[in-house]
Amino acid sequence: MKKMKNQITNAISDFFFEYETPRQVLVRNRRVGVVCRLIQLGVLAYIIGWVFIYEKGYQSTDTAVSSVFTKMKGVGYTNDKGKERVWDVADYVFPPQGDSSFVVMTNYIITEGQSMSKCPELPGKHNCSSNTDCEGGSFKRTGHGQMTGVCVNTTKTCEVLAWCPVENDHIIPDPPLLISAENYTLFIKNSVTFPLFGVTRSNLVEGIDASYISKCLHDPEKAPLCPIFKLGDIVKLSGFNFETIAKVGGAIGIVVDWTCNFDVDVRHCKPKYNFHGLYGNPTETDKARASVGYNFRYAKHYLEDKIQKRTLFKVFGIRIDIIVQSLARKFDIIPTLTAIGSGVGIFGVATVVCDLVLLYLLPKREFYKNMKFKYTDTHIQPDSESLGLDTSVYYTIEAKARQAQGTDKSNDPDSEAGSIETEVSKK
Structure with missing residues (x-):
C-alpha cells in the first residue's frame, strides 16, 4: 500500500515538475545543410512574397x-x-x-398597320406547290402564324392566320x-x-x-x-x-x-x-x-x-x-496569426526532406541512423538498476560499448556529421 502511494506521488510529481524536450542531433554535412537552407529559404519566400505581400494574408476581406x-x-x-x-x-x-x-x-x-387576318407567308418561310403542302391548323417554328391549309399561288407560300402583313426582316438597314x-x-x-x-x-x-x-x-x-x-x-x-x-x-x-x-x-x-x-x-x-x-x-x-x-x-x-x-x-490579427502559424508549420517540410536524404540517400546512412535514434534493450536496463548505477552512467557505459564494437566511428571521414555526447559526471 505504501509502495503504491509512493508510485502515485512520484507520477504526480513527474507530471507537474518535469519537462520533456526532444533530442536533437547536429549534422555537419554540406549537402544536407544546403538542401535544408534552400527549402527553408523557399518557404520563407512563399510566406513573405505570396502569403503576405501578394495575397495579403494579414488582412480580412469583405465584398460590398x-x-x-x-x-x-x-x-x-x-x-x-x-x-x-x-x-x-x-x-x-x-x-x-x-x-x-x-x-x-x-x-x-x-x-406598320398590322391587323389580325389571313395573308401569305414570306418566301422561304414555308414554300408550297399545292394545298397538300400546307397542313391546316399546324405551326412552323420560324413561321408567323397558324397555317390555314391554303397554298397562295402568287407567292407559292402557305397562307397563315397572323398579324398581317407579316414582318419582313431579311434586309437590315x-x-x-x-x-x-x-x-x-x-x-x-x-x-x-x-x-x-x-x-x-x-x-x-x-x-x-x-x-x-x-x-x-x-x-x-x-x-x-x-x-x-x-x-x-x-x-x-x-x-x-x-x-x-x-x-x-x-x-x-x-x-x-x-x-x-x-x-x-x-x-x-x-x-x-x-x-x-x-x-x-x-x-x-x-x-x-x-x-x-x-x-x-x-x-x-x-x-x-x-x-x-x-x-x-x-x-x-x-x-x-x-x-x-x-x-x-x-488588417486583422486573426488571419495574421493564422498565416504565420501555417507558415511555421510548412517549415517542417525542410526537416522531413533532410531526414529522408540523411537516412536513406547518403552513403553513411547507417551511421546517421545510429546517431538519430537511441536504442534501448529492456533486458539490459534492469541489470543497470540492480547494480545501483545512475541512468546517465549507464548510457555512458553503453556509448563506450558501442564505440568499442565499432558502432561509433570517430575516425570515419564523415564523422564530423555525427553528434558528440559529453559524459555526465558520476554521482
Whole structure:
C-alpha cells in the first residue's frame, strides 16, 4: 500500500515538475545543410512574397452590397423613306426605369398597320406547290402564324392566320438608322456598402460635385472618375467599331471595380471602370456565324375604325450590363496569426526532406541512423538498476560499448556529421 502511494506521488510529481524536450542531433554535412537552407529559404519566400505581400494574408476581406442607378441622355434623328422622326430617351431606352441592365436602340425594322387576318407567308418561310403542302391548323417554328391549309399561288407560300402583313426582316438597314446614338451619354450612379467594416462609398467621390458633372466626360487618362460616359467611347473602349455593332446590336459590360485597402484613409477607396464586349468578338471575321448581335421585338397597339392594329418594331441595340466588382481588405490579427502559424508549420517540410536524404540517400546512412535514434534493450536496463548505477552512467557505459564494437566511428571521414555526447559526471 505504501509502495503504491509512493508510485502515485512520484507520477504526480513527474507530471507537474518535469519537462520533456526532444533530442536533437547536429549534422555537419554540406549537402544536407544546403538542401535544408534552400527549402527553408523557399518557404520563407512563399510566406513573405505570396502569403503576405501578394495575397495579403494579414488582412480580412469583405465584398460590398451594391446599388446602381443609370440615366441616358441624348436625341436621335432618322429619315427613313422620307419619314423624318426625332427619337428621345423614352423611345430608344428599354426598360426606361434606369436599371443596371438596359438596351439602347441603334437600328430597327418597322412594320406598320398590322391587323389580325389571313395573308401569305414570306418566301422561304414555308414554300408550297399545292394545298397538300400546307397542313391546316399546324405551326412552323420560324413561321408567323397558324397555317390555314391554303397554298397562295402568287407567292407559292402557305397562307397563315397572323398579324398581317407579316414582318419582313431579311434586309437590315445599313448604315444603321440611329447612327447618331454614338453621341448619347450615360450617367452611372453607384453606391457600395462593406458591412464587415461599416464603410459606405459612392462613385461620386470627393471632388465629383454638380459643377464637375455638368461639364465632365469620362476619359481613362484625363477624367477616370467622371461618371458620365459617351456611348461611342464605351463601344470603342470595349474593342468594337460603333457602326458595326450598331447595325445588328451587341452587348457590352461596364465593370465598376471597388478594390479597397482600409488600412489607409477611406478617401483612397475609389472606383475603376473597365469595358468588355460580351456578345461577339471584335476581331471575328466569320460572317456566316449564327445568332449575331442582339435584337428583340415590341409592338405598339392602337384602334383604327374599331379594328385593333399594331406597329411592330424589331429593335437592334446595344445592351449595357453594369457589373459591380468589389473586394475590401483591412488588417486583422486573426488571419495574421493564422498565416504565420501555417507558415511555421510548412517549415517542417525542410526537416522531413533532410531526414529522408540523411537516412536513406547518403552513403553513411547507417551511421546517421545510429546517431538519430537511441536504442534501448529492456533486458539490459534492469541489470543497470540492480547494480545501483545512475541512468546517465549507464548510457555512458553503453556509448563506450558501442564505440568499442565499432558502432561509433570517430575516425570515419564523415564523422564530423555525427553528434558528440559529453559524459555526465558520476554521482
